[in-house]
Amino acid sequence: MQIIIAVAVLSTIAFFAGILLSYASEKFQIETDEKTEEILKYLPGVNCGACGYPGCQGFAQALSSNEASPDSCTVISAKNLTKLKTFLGLETADNSKSQKRLGALIKCNGSDSEEHMKFTYEGIKDCQAAVLLQNGPWKCPHRCVGMGSCVAACPFGALSMGEKHIPVLDESKCVGCAACVPACPKNLIKMVDIDRRVHVLCNSTDTAKEVREHCKVGCIGCKLCEKVCPTGAITVTDNLAKIDYSKCTDCGLCAEKCPTKAIFVEPEQPNTESVKETQPTENKADKK
């Protein structure tokens, strides 16, 4: 008998609570902007902040009120961008080729031999922390610290620590959000056109003698590259070669001449053309 009473009482409560809840859900409904919701579907959803807005939600709101342009998102895939532009009623010019795709370039070739180390670092695995002690464990004051702060900062898992204690970029994963740039205490990461193949992998403005003492593969400012370049794209200032990418033709003559191999021709990575649908491997942005 008792069990029947219990079931009856609970059922009654459940019934009235149900009525109350269904009423409340109608009455206190939060209005959502359908347009924003629809825009959000096309955005990558990684909240990297490269557009300058607080996450994808903020960017979507700005888009729906016409405050921003879809082009501000560097992460979005070409396919989604076209779809988004069609949805917003913007002109979908042929932007698949004309728009440069940016990627991170770590400007250090990284001499890895023991003799170029000052000491063995024991402490927090963080570049900022390592730099505070004697300006990092390497003799070269410009060398990549190699503790992987940029690897940790990348929301797409595009960077991984390489054998030479220098991060390696997976071009197919990099979306050019530049989240890694402020993570580097030595300011070694630059955003460049990802399809470019010839780069100067050194950021040292020290003299040739100093570079030779610290490193085997650094730029010594010998100007051989400047002389050999057929288009005049390379200039050496402050003992450091710099490529003007607007003039560079990726011929690779400079890299052949470079005595320390500080100028490097990247091998063509397969499937760089097919830009993957941007999916964050690990959604760190949400965790925060």
Added chain:
Amino acid sequence: MIKTKTFPFGEHTPGMKETATFPVKVLPPPERVLLHLSQHKGAPAIATKKMDDDVLYGDLLAEASGHVSVPIHASISGKITGFGNFLHPMGSQSSAFLIRRDPSMPEPALETETDLGLTRRSEILQKIKDAGIVGMGGATFPTHVKLSPPEEFKIDTVIINGSECEPVLTADHRSMLEYPDELISGLKICVAVLKADRGIIAIEDNKQDAADLLTAKLEKQPSLQVQLLRTKYPQGSEKHLILACTGRRVKSGQLPASTGVVVINASTAIAISNAVIRSKPLTERIVTLAGSAVKNPGNYKVRIGTIISDFIEATGGLKEDITLRKVISGGPMMGFALPSLELPIQKGTAGILCWTDEELAIKEETHCIRCARCVRACPMGLDPTYLMKLLKAQQFEKAKAEKLLDCIECGACSYTCPAAIPLAQYFVMGKRTLMAQQKNKK
């Protein structure tokens, strides 16, 4: 029996002061010295000598470049054979003089006794500045600046910091035992310059012999006294010393002088006495050499600028059958590791610790188990474990609101952490990042 005083929280670190009974040995002048122009907090000194100049012991090499700056003096007689960028113990390349000793050149006797008599306050301060005196406990803040606090603070107490709370180091302990008269006259000078009412010599109770000696010497002077403190880390921190001795708290973000107290390190007080009474510039200091890698640990009076490898060699060298793992400049808690032995002993170098695997306990960092031992250890009343989590997530502004900038980087939290989390290193990193951000904003 004098009652011992202390501050709340803190950490009981093992003393390991084996060298406390070793009398100070005076080392002969080294063959070469390397003197950096920046051995103190503030602007580096400006060189007045140049390459190939002959200099005598005590000659001015570089003059102070402003109020918060001190001059540098030659610590041996010889020839300047190098002037340029040399590696600084803190890691940067900065300008320094390299002097080679010339045995034919005389070493002038610097100790000329002068009568203080009617010397004016400003003259004494000028003398202290001209002697190049800085805080010799390791902070290296120019002493004349400390002795001329802002007008609005009325200083009534001078504390001589003889607590030497860092384990292993015994340089201040030996200085107090062997130069008690200089210490007392240094204290008197500070009291007179600051127009203070009283002077306190604060000593931890593990240095009873020094306390007894100084108490006996101060018997007839009611305004000067010895205060025994409980042995606890970081008793020698300026703020905690003031709290223990006078009960006054330094408010967050304020100068210690705002409490009406000025704290001077024991070795510094001896240097002040030598500078004012004997016109002797700061050219030598007492350094504790310790660690299982050295043959003859002890306390040595060395010339400032002596290269550490020369210094160790002069004391008898390293043990042959042992591998040197780490060299620390300063104490084990707040000192820093050196990348090479070819670096000079500076004005603030209180100790050189040559460690092998025997002393080093480097453990892998594991996860915080929320035992709150760091909270109990933190002398500033912070929550180290929470701050560490904020800093790991790069939440610098939140950490600032949690008073990260109050951290004195004493390392008591790292020492006590059973999970071997380098807490203090996170805080140092966070503080530097915050300071850099503030600079960028300006």
